[in-house]
Amino acid sequence: MSTGTCPPSVGRPRAFDMEKALEKALEVFWKKGYDGASLSDLTEAMGINKPSLYAAFGNKEQLFLKAIELYENRPCAFFYPALQQPTAYLVVEHMLFGAATSMADTSHPHGCVVVQGALSCSEAAATVKAALIARRRDGELALRARLEQAREQGDLPADVDTTILARYLGTVLQGMAIQATNGATPEELKQVAQLTLDNFPRR
């Protein structure tokens, strides 16, 4: 039962690049959301037709989930890599400015697909909505753990409540996604990032 991503050795070879197609699907979901993205939108952008899409990715829901996975693992992703920074301040600085840069980048849709992919949505999107909420919570928990580690190492004041601080930072980051869809420029988002950083508790 080798259900991996490796292509089978026998049979007609796939005529398109799954990764490229998934990237295109991600852009559609990012721009239009799960409910707003139709299969026609998707197949057109991906350059394939429906049977190919279903054979390769399952269905619309699974395609969305795979697109989200790609989103968080792409080179321009900013959240998890920022956690590797050596100090809490640098972690947050990288995170906030990475968000400002990425979310207003005009080479792809504005904002963050994890925030806006299925926020208010139909019942058909309930599964993907739950998956996105879980991703947002996981991110917040990972940030909290990183801040807690910093606090224990004396890198943050001992009286800081890292749960609240992580939730606050998640709130600002998620708000920046909305600002980006409002049309905020990278500079405007960076001003928000800087103001947030100015208030960040230092050792």
Added chain:
Amino acid sequence: MSTGTCPPSVGRPRAFDMEKALEKALEVFWKKGYDGASLSDLTEAMGINKPSLYAAFGNKEQLFLKAIELYENRPCAFFYPALQQPTAYLVVEHMLFGAATSMADTSHPHGCVVVQGALSCSEAAATVKAALIARRRDGELALRARLEQAREQGDLPADVDTTILARYLGTVLQGMAIQATNGATPEELKQVAQLTLDNFPRR
């Protein structure tokens, strides 16, 4: 040309309360978003059938816009009333805690329909998306004007950039809407509000 909301004196009287029906429509749009809310969802919640909806409200798009208008004028709206507070600090305090209370209130859908009603959406929703963006920007501009007035009155430090501060506060408020759809409790949102307020520049 009296195209007001006053009912005509002749003809069969309307059998439903337009305001009540609009309130129900608002709840549906709030929960499901513009794309995710079907006319069946709407007519079922409103307790009327489609021709009545179209006769009374025009079409889905106009119904949405009227629902948004109702949303901002309802008694539990917190944004514009907060601007009436006598000091910048009190304005922001009322705004943040009003948001924390309202957005996690379980008597209606979580979050804010102006934020999440049409964030990522289909082309059919382009008009309402633009309308929501305009509302968010208007709110931010009104807050900026209030902060600027406070600054001129010496109620805020003279070196405060009210444009950036208003954008930052708008970002936090919009992020709180996302947190609310994540399932954050009123208490959790109030902790974010308090932390934001702790950093607010005082005279």
Added chain:
DNA sequence: TTAATTTTGTACCGATGAGTAAATATATAG
């Protein structure tokens, strides 16, 4: 060459989307 296997293109499925035509019901004006 033949068999087995997988992808592709076309053409379709039933369900649902937003929106409406037309008949009926209920009111007021004269």
Added chain:
DNA sequence: CTATATATTTACTCATCGGTACAAAATTAA
């Protein structure tokens, strides 16, 4: 009572929705 005006109900329109059946095409294994 009659005429007019508006609302309601039912049944419908056409387009699109997500998803699939089927046959042709393209590959490897034997």
